Amino acid sequence: MSESVAPLPKGLEKSLLRFYEYLRSEKGLSLHTQRNYKQQLETMAQHLAQMGLKDWTQVDAAWVRQLASKGMREGMKASSLSTRLSSLRSFFDFLVLRGELSANPAKGVSAPRKQRPLPKNLDVDEVGQLLEVDDDDPLAIRDRAIMELMYGAGLRLAELVSIDVRDVHLRSGEIRVIGKGDKERKVPFSGQAKEWVERWLKVRPSLLKGDDPALFISKLGQRISHRNIQKRMAEWGQKQGVASHISPHKLRHSFATHVLESSNNLRAVQELLGHENISTTQIYTHLDFQHLAQAYDQAHPRAKKKGNNG
Known part of the structure; x- marks a missing residue:
């Protein structure tokens, strides 16, 4: 038996029903695609209703970001979250087209990029x-x-x-x-x-x-x-x-990891690898923030903790 879901506020539901009809009659989408849209949008509408929203005109970019954050907290994959936000963008485009909204609040909000799995380095x-x-x-x-x-x-x-x-x-x-x-x-x-x-x-x-x-x-x-x-x-x-x-990439990755482990010099590894941004080097070498913070605490003259009587 499926879990019972609280009915949506009329202000949220009416626009959704008009959008589903638009997808069916004007866009001519397959039943499968229509169902996907419906599933994604109803889930998000339920979340918004739980947050106290009663009408789509109340939704701004901050609310959309909250929806994305909620999806991430629930463990959604980046690709699934991207599909969810894409559904929302299409729906808001429809509301803008009908003059119910002046701008699409989901336009500038994107899902986190899918991280490419890095090859395991050789020891x-x-x-x-x-x-x-x-x-x-x-x-x-x-x-x-x-x-x-x-x-x-x-x-x-x-x-x-x-x-x-x-x-x-x-x-x-x-x-x-x-x-x-x-x-x-x-x-x-x-x-x-x-x-x-x-x-x-x-x-x-x-x-x-x-x-x-x-x-x-x-x-x-x-x-x-x-x-x-x-x-x-x-x-x-x-x-x-x-x-x-x-593989060639595995040898490159092993080089980066082994040099970093020996030297702890992230900038040098960045230059050796030819990375434009140091953030790429951090991801590439599995460096986490804790490691960087530790290096900072040990090395930076202003990071030394003063005594309690200081």
């Missing part, structure tokens, strides 16, 4: 296991150089693919990369990454056919493709017995 032991590739085959040397560079410099896949030989400066330990929005940056690389890029440059001519300037080339002698790198990394993960699925 340091898993990275070590993956990179124990010791083979004289030119393709194996190339693949190890690619993986060492992705983990050692935190590059995006597109950045790595677009590197030319002339962009690599072994002496200074820098690589010029073109990031998102065609923004150029220099990234440092050293240690194993530098050593294996050097080894690859020695065997690269044996695969080169023509004069392709790309740092990393395929066995056909041309710039390697994104897909080829993804495929080869997944294969190396299996070959080296790593439990996690290996």
